[in-house]
Amino acid sequence: MSRFVDMLLETARTRGDARGITTGEPADPVRTTWGEVHRRALRMAGALVAGGLAPGGAVAVLAAEPITIAPAVQAVWLSGGSVTMLHQPTPRTDLAEWAEDTVRVLSMIGSELVLLGAPFDQLAPVLEQHGIGHLLLTDLADGEPLAEVVEVGEDQPALLQLTSGSTADPKAVRILHGNLFANLTSMRAASALDVEHDVMVSWLPLFHDMGMVGFLTVPMTIGMELVKVTPVEFLTGPLIWADLISRYGGTITAAPNFAYALLGRRLSGVDEDGKYDLSSLRLALNGAEPIDEKAVAAFTAEGARFGLRAECVFPAYGMAETTLAVSFAPLLSGLRLDSVDADKLESEQLAVPAADGPARSFALLGKPLAGIEARIVSGDGVVRGEREVGEIQLRGEAVTPGYLTVDGPVATQDAEGWLSTGDIGYLAGGEIVICGRQKDVIILAGRNIYPTDIERAAGTVPGVRAGNAVAVRLDAGSRRERFAVVVESKFAGDAGEEKRIRKDVGARVFESVNARPVSVLVLAPGTLPKTPSGKLRRAAAGEQLESSIRAAAS
Known part of the structure; x- marks a missing residue:
């Protein structure tokens, strides 16, 4: 049996009802002990095994609520399978394209099963149209508890973590049970986690490794208190983060x-x-x-x-x-x-x-x-x-x-x-x-210029949205290598303000790195491409905006 699963079982047996996860903030907070999560997981695991999930089977999960996801992923591990958290569609997502990308991901990881939870259970017809097998998490809840946990070795995959690149060219990191146990225990020691007193507070997405491993798997495995909301709650009102730390006495975020x-x-x-x-x-x-x-x-x-x-x-x-x-x-x-x-x-x-x-x-x-x-x-x-x-x-x-x-x-x-x-x-x-x-390093006349220096300088210009400036390489690797800067601003479309921003960005960047961008683009908020975790994608920005950048530079 893997040491990781052994730790999960030991926590559930010895202190499962001592600590738990609070979800549903701010509208309807509910606390569920890790023991309750484990008992739900056993019923789900029983249903999965009875339904034919083989040891080592890859299972994809698409759900939003942490209290739904927690027992689902544990159930897959108890059944001897691996978990892949799918990237979630947004209201702006083209569902036909999303379904095609999902088919590509499932084929890549060798999975024929998606576990659907609210609000994505509404996507069941879309999955059916594309021949994607799925089960509703609500239907697994009434399974007979798994009688015996399926044994897996240290070298078996526990997580197939999708990277943040383009879904059209997906890639998944194979995180083994041995990897997970090693990193979990070293993180626990280095951060001096105190299962009796520490309280984790998080809004991080569970399809991202920091959210999935650090702020669900770790507290669930060692039995530590967790307050978990979704990224939507945070982005809708960022002060909920401070409010939750205040009300729950959060010690780690x-x-x-x-x-x-x-x-x-x-x-x-x-x-x-x-x-x-x-x-x-x-x-x-x-x-x-x-x-x-x-x-x-x-x-x-x-x-x-x-x-x-x-x-x-x-x-x-x-x-x-x-x-x-x-x-x-x-x-x-x-x-x-x-x-x-x-x-x-x-x-x-x-x-x-x-x-x-x-x-x-x-x-x-x-x-x-x-x-x-x-x-x-x-x-x-x-x-x-x-x-x-x-x-x-x-x-x-x-x-x-x-x-x-x-x-x-x-x-x-x-x-x-x-x-x-x-x-x-x-x-x-x-x-x-x-x-x-x-x-991303920009090489000019033998100098290595780091894009973060350029982006931070651009971000100091009034009117530039904080954290929404990107340095883009042009003619990378050639003698003519140059760079441009793309920023977002609420003043996009205002000719006078755009001119001021372009001038000021050029001056601030020159002051910072002693090199001037060949062009500065000012775009509307929400234009720059980002990863599912909210990080700007420099390469994607360069690809999407190359023609506009070159036109501005000429």
Whole structure:
């Protein structure tokens, strides 16, 4: 039996009714113990096995409510299967295209079964039209409890985690039971989780690895209190996040950088200083996208009015290819920055501590978790030393063995077990520092310019929507390599304001990186493509807007 499933069963047996999950906020909150979740899972698992689910079978889940998803995914694991959380259609989604993409995903992962829960149970006719097998989660609830858990090995897949790329070219990370147990236990130790006193609060989507692994699987497996709402509740009213932390005494939360920036802005509009109580928060994990020091400073400054301690900011580095987490900053150390000489970074790929002259600051992301090794490698495969910049490679128990793609399985590791992350960075005192993505680095006259520097500079211009600026490479890899900047603004369409924004963005970017964009596009809010987790997609933006960018540059 896998150690992960053993831990699930042990938690249900010894403390299943001590802790649980609260869902339904803000309209109809309901608390369900993990013991109740487990008993529901056993009935669902019984129905799945009776219905013919074979050991190792791949099962896709499409549902919105966390209290529906939790027993469903546990049921699949108890039945010996693997779980894939499908990307959810939105009101703007073309359902015919979505169904075709879903057929492609199911074929890729080898699944013939989708478990449907509200509100997506309404999609049953669409699935039937495309020959997609499905069961309603409500129909599984009355099954006979599974008499004996189906045994699975450490090398069997537990999660087939879809990546955030285009659904037309899908890819799933094969997260094994052994990977999941290794990363779960190392995260638990590094964050000093206290099952008796810690309370997790989250709105993260469960089709994203941070939400699924970090803020459902972890608390369900070790038996920790969780308050869970959907992303819709957060995006509809971001202050619900602060409200839930206040009312439930939340101690741990997590989100990408943009969400902390958004919450900070909303808190700034709250006139009553005592309206929220954020003093209970000890870990506010910041990961999944580059950490912006100004956004963090704004969040902690506004949060301080409500008892937030700046040291609770918890920078982290992770990816689905390592199950979830790679490194955590030291507990209660807050955001720590490493300031390096900009010229040496760009021209020599060295992260020399800044003295005089232009500097770049990056977040220190902590040392690798137990069981994970990290090294930096140059473009020609030479292992680099301390503060030498190159591609980050990782190795260890949590590193997954490969992907499933439409063209078949693809390994993630080389012959020695190293995973090439595609992230450019360096090690400083053993801690990981990320400079940017290898595919996004802009090379101008031998200088490596990181798009985050350009985007942050553009974001300081009045009228540019915070977190909605993208640097796009043009003629990548050629002698004519250039870049453009695309921003969103509520002033899009106003010729005078657009002209001002283009001029100011060009000036701010030049001040920051000593290079000027060949063009600046100003678009309406909601135009830039994003991943399902809310991160901007630079490559997709470049592809979609290439003709407009080149027209503006000519």
